[in-house]
Amino acid sequence: MxxxxxxxxxxxxxxxxxxxxxxxxxxxxxxxxxxxxxxxxxxxxxxxxxxxxxxxxxxxxxxxxxxxxxxxxxxxxxxxxxxxxxxxxxxxxxxxxxxxxxxxxxxxxxxxxxxxxxxxxxxxxxxxxxxxxxxxxxxxxxxxxxxxxxxxxxxxxxxxxxxxxxxxxxxxxxxxxxxxxxxxxxxxxxxxxxxxxxIRPAAAALQQQEVLLAETAHDLRTPVAALRALAETALDNPTQRADLLPRTVQLAARMGSIIDDLLARARLAAGVEQLTIQPVWLDQLVVGVVEDTRTDGAQVTVTAAPTKVDADPVLVQRAIGNLLDNAMRYGRQPGSDAIVHITVAGGTVTVADHGPGIDAEAAADAFDRFSSTGGSSGLGLSIVRWVAQAHNGTLAVYNADEGGAIFELRLPLSTS
CATH class of the missing domain: 3.30.450.20 (PAS domain)
Structure with missing residues (x-):
């Protein structure tokens, strides 16, 4: 056995x-x-x-x-x-x-x-x-x-x-x-x-391996499905290949980026590499993430005040992207487009949506590695929480009085 x-x-x-x-x-x-x-x-x-x-x-x-x-x-x-x-x-x-x-x-x-x-x-x-x-x-x-x-x-x-x-x-x-x-x-x-x-080091290494495999499968599942759909469409419709190939290349690049980010996290968690901490203008980084993200009909607004934090820009960028992606996917009412508002001030990024919110009983488990609420990916949010913890920051979630979920990512302000 x-x-x-x-x-x-x-x-x-x-x-x-x-x-x-x-x-x-x-x-x-x-x-x-x-x-x-x-x-x-x-x-x-x-x-x-x-x-x-x-x-x-x-x-x-x-x-x-x-x-x-x-x-x-x-x-x-x-x-x-x-x-x-x-x-x-x-x-x-x-x-x-x-x-x-x-x-x-x-x-x-x-x-x-x-x-x-x-x-x-x-x-x-x-x-x-x-x-x-x-x-x-x-x-x-x-x-x-x-x-x-x-x-x-x-x-x-x-x-x-x-x-x-x-x-x-x-x-x-x-x-x-x-x-x-x-x-x-x-x-x-x-x-x-x-x-x-x-045996703690061996157990930690095993846990990191399991997390890496689970998160890799989670993050690659959607791009792989989209890549396959684009390839099948291009095979069935030769006249659309000129439009489909650039999208295929973009998806392949996104998959490569996902793999690189997950491997970087695994190496950082294992102590092989260190965080690249540097002064980062958080408001500019958030605006850049929003501009580079396809909204697919979602209404995304940003209110940002100049704020500088000490952080690894690559990891913070990925965390913001996960929060934005989570809000656009699940922060909507049935039959309507998602409405997302992002606020940046004082080292804090607040992502609010107009969805059904988060079940109060499950709020404490919202960031667990394999949990999800309302269809949301616990893995995606667990990466955000890990980024916050790696920077000695915090990640909080609660429901707004008028409805919808609010995520707050707080990072240490820069001293330079």
Whole structure:
């Protein structure tokens, strides 16, 4: 299935958006995983460090004379604080177990003694997660006790409630994941804007091409039809060829002029060429356009006061011609010739006709590229508006109280 160039540009924009968003999302997901992983490790390390402080301190307080003594342990503030601890034989020569005074989290003494037995048996510290008697997660650390003769006689087991740390870590996970999702969404929107900007030159060039083709077809349709009619008439009536050939040459010249003007506009819009701005006597230019235009029965009058503007004379001439042509074609009542009056003063050209006027609801769209009102050519008027905008001027349209449409083309006055 074939797709238009505009469709391909739209798909390209979405492809660029998806690619940019996916690349950033991968980076953010990796960063999120790293932050969460490192925070989890840091939480465990902090808990283990606190437990190590308890086990190492208690180990130094245990006395080793003829029997194990806990006098210093009982007198130390650690005995009444959290984390809690226990001094257990763990399968070594039996002594009476010692539990700290404060129970911060309920633990089965059998579980603690098992950890002590593992530490005594291996001669290494044992650390990990266990469950309290209520199923709550706890972090434990069992450090073996060594007597003066180097034998393992028991272990100090410290226990810390892991719930506060796990809750803090879970909250961090939610914040980081939520922030990651928001960033991915924001990056997706930003990438869509950036991709739109990246293809904007191509879209503008495509639009200019479409406009050029449409306006060329519009402006050449009537001359081509007239040229064909003249040629067919000359073929059918050889005696009229002498009269028809000059008109044919004029039409061909007009077609060439139309093509040159449209190409000039396309090159100007593309930035290949610049406007030829120079001081122009607007009143003389308008009078010249009217004198060079065939009225075909239309009554055209001009009231002009000397006014000089800074403009490109070729483009302004074409804009005036389009306004005049539009007024003569559609500014008439049924069964009567068009009546057009042009006023030039203060950098403004006003073209008024006695036609049916412009529908108020469609007035805002009168200058759109492909719109028309009352049979008028939206393309022809769009060229006039483009000329006005290219000169930092304005083009306005409204209906006269007594009937008919009024077009006002305003150009900047000359400073020289």
């Amino acid at each position: 074939n797709h238009s160039a505009a469709d391909r540009l739209r798909r390209l924009r979405w492809t660029l958006t998806a690619l940019f968003t996916a690349m950033n999302a991968i980076g953010l997901v990796v960063l999120t995983w790293f932050v969460i992983s490192e925070d989890g490790k840091r939480g465990i390390e902090q808990t283990d460090a606190e437990l190590h402080r308890i086990t190492s301190s208690v180990s130094r307080l245990v006395g080793f004379d003829e029997a194990i003594q806990f006098n210093l342990v009982n007198a130390d503030v650690l005995n009444a604080g959290c984390p809690q601890f226990a001094i257990l034989p763990g399968g070594a020569p039996t002594f009476q177990p010692h539990l700290s005074d404060r129970q911060c989290v309920p633990m089965d003494i059998g579980v603690l003694n098992g950890l002590a037995a593992e530490a005594v048996g291996s001669g290494n510290l044992v650390a990990g997660y266990q469950e309290g008697t209520g199923g709550e997660p706890v972090r434990v650390r069992a450090e073996p006790l060594i007597s003066r003769d180097g034998t393992y006689i028991g272990a100090v087991v410290a226990v810390a409630d892991a719930r506060p740390e796990q809750q803090r870590h879970a909250e961090l996970v939610l914040v980081v994941i939520g922030g990651c999702a928001v960033l991915i969404g924001g990056l997706g929107a930003a990438s869509h804007l950036l991709s739109g900007r990246s």
